[in-house]
Amino acid sequence: MVLPLQFSQISKIPLELVVILFIVGFILYYISLPLRKKRRKEREAAKEKYKEEQKLERIERYKLQIESRENRKKIRRQQLKSRLIPSFLYPKKYRNFWNDNYSKKTNPAPENLKNELYFERANQRCEWCEEWVDTPEIHHIVPRFEGGKNTAENLIVLCPNCHRKADRGILSKSKLEYKLKRQAEKRSTISEQP
């Protein structure tokens, strides 16, 4: 039977050994102090950075909201004008605003085409940044109000982030078209290989 350390045994441990162990422990503690300080500082800096990024992101989101709200307001104002003001009072330039911008508008892309593009062509990834997305957004390269058609060549699967950029014109039509073309080429070369 193994008994736990008993008092008589503890008293047999030489005092010098205890003192040496104690001193060694103390020295190790002091050596590790600056290292731990450094690590703590690094952790704090990372936290600060994260907070800053979050703040910037929030500001960005807020700006976008305001922008889209103002755009909507502007469009609504123009719609109202075009409907309420008689055409003889209204400059010719604006007379066909409604017709030009709304009658040509194509319907939203059909759900099955969206799914096909997302699962088959894009492989559940954003076709611009190639990140994996589970909330895909289908973007019309030529916008719907300009008569952009619901064809595979005019539609691109984007993540919400890239979609926002595309809608604001940061990602130009030509860039998106080029990217689609290149990906099509890539796919064809892959399928040609045995």
Ligand SMILES: [Zn+2]
């Ligand atoms: Zn993306």
